[in-house]
Amino acid sequence: DAGVTQSPTHLIKTRGQHVTLRCSPISGHKSVSWYQQVLGQGPQFIFQYYEKEERGRGNFPDRFSARQFPNYSSELNVNALLLGDSALYLCASSRAGAVQDTQYFGPGTRLTVL
Amino acid sequence: AQSVTQLGSHVSVSEGALVLLRCNYSSSVPPYLFWYVQYPNQGLQLLLKYTSAATLVKGINGFEAEFKKSETSFHLTKPSAHMRDAAEYFCAVTRSGGYQKVTFGIGTKLQVIP
Numbered sequence: 517d518a519g520v521t522q523s524p525t526h527l528i529k530t531r532g533q534h535v536t537l538r539c540s541p542i543s544g545h546k547s548v549s550w551y552q553q554v555l556g557q558g559p560q561f562i563f564q565y566y567e568k569e570e571r572g573r574g575n576f577p578d579r580f581s582a583r584q585f586p587n588y589s590s591e592l593n594v595n596a597l598l599l600g601d602s603a604l605y606l607c608a609s610s611r612a613g614a615v616q617d618t619q620y621f622g623p624g625t626r627l628t629v630l
Numbered sequence: 631a632q633s634v635t636q637l638g639s640h641v642s643v644s645e646g647a648l649v650l651l652r653c654n655y656s657s658s659v660p661p662y663l664f665w666y667v668q669y670p671n672q673g674l675q676l677l678l679k680y681t682s683a684a685t686l687v688k689g690i691n692g693f694e695a696e697f698k699k700s701e702t703s704f705h706l707t708k709p710s711a712h713m714r715d716a717a718e719y720f721c722a723v724t725r726s727g728g729y730q731k732v733t734f735g736i737g738t739k740l741q742v743i744p
Contacts, residue, residue, distance in 0.1 A: 520673070549730055558720050558734030559674070572729040606673055615662055615724055616681045619732070621673035 518542070520609050520622035528628045529597050537592045537625045539607030545620070547571075547613030548590040550582055551606040553624070559606055565590055566613035594627075602629045632657040634704075634721045636735035644743050649693075649708040651738050653721030656702065663704045664722040664732065665695055674720065680704060691715070716742045 521540045529535050541548050547566040551559035561574040565584035579595045588609075594601055604624040610617035637652040655661055662681050666674040678689025685697040695706045704721060721735040 547730070549732075551734075556736075558722075558737050559732075561731045561733070564730050566729075572731045574731065608674075610730065613730055615730060616679075617730070618676055618679070619730060621666075621675070623671075623673045 520607055520620050522605075522607050522622040522625050524625060525623070526626045526628075528630065530630050531597055531599060533597050533629075535594050535597060535627060537594075537605050537607075537627070539590045539592070539609075539622060541588050541590070541607075541609030542620055545609035545611050546588055547610045547617070548584055548588065549608045549610075549613075549619065550590070550592045551608065552576075553604040553606055554600075555603070562592070564613060571613060597629045599629050602627060632661065632723045632725055632733050634663075634723050634733060634735040636721050636738050638738055639736065640739045640741065642741040642743060643711045645713060646710050649706070649711045649715065649740065651706040651719050651721075651740065653695075653704045653706065653735060654702050655704060655721075655723045657723055657725060659725050661723045661725060663695075663697060664724075665689065665693070665704075665706050666720045666722060666734075667691075668718045668720065668737075670717075677706070677719075711740075711742045713742050713744065716740055 549564040550562040553559040563582045564572040568584045584590045608619040608621045664679045665677040724732045
């Protein structure tokens with residue numbers, strides 16, 4: 517079975533632009549979570565979605581938004597990009613989004629904001 | 631609130647030596663604890679998790695961790711290091727009964743010296 521896939525792999529944007537990152541979960545997984553990993557730090561939780569509903573949100577500004585589609589894939593949108601948004605964005609999927617469920621991570625999208 | 635502290639951002643061991651990566655947690659409710667590994671330019675892979683069952687948890691690749699409530703610790707060990715263990719390791723915590731808002735530590739880079 518294919519693992520979690522993310523696109524694009526790399527992305528370069530300029531300040532003020534908008535970006536959309538995409539994630540396809542493992543087949544049969546209904547929950548997707550997004551994390552931001554700044555260089556030299558651990559991942560930080562942004563969102564969790566389950567059955568197309570937002571289940572949890574981390575401490576990120578409203579410039580960050582996400583959605584989940586009927587096929588359980590997900591998009592993360594970031595508006596008005598800042599230099600500080602440069603990071604590796606990780607998507608993780610799990611079967612039902614329960615705390616004890618194992619999360620499987622994709623390889624990430626490397627976003628560079630100039 | 632929940633948090634983890636990883637002691638030592640860089641750890642070096644000789645091939646064949648014991649690996650010990652330290653993690654202390656803080657949580658107001660019974661925690662679930664995780665160790666993840668990240669190889670260069672890849673996403674995170676779950677090594678093991680503690681979900682309030684056995685306090686000694688065995689994971690993949692010969693790693694194990696022991697949950698010690700009295701010390702609020704969840705240290706990761708491996709009896710004999712291999713070159714392929716060189717990677718970055720993240721300790722993480724989430725609260726039981728909640729959604730998958732996982733809080734990660736800053737990470738420990740493990741170097742294995744031949």
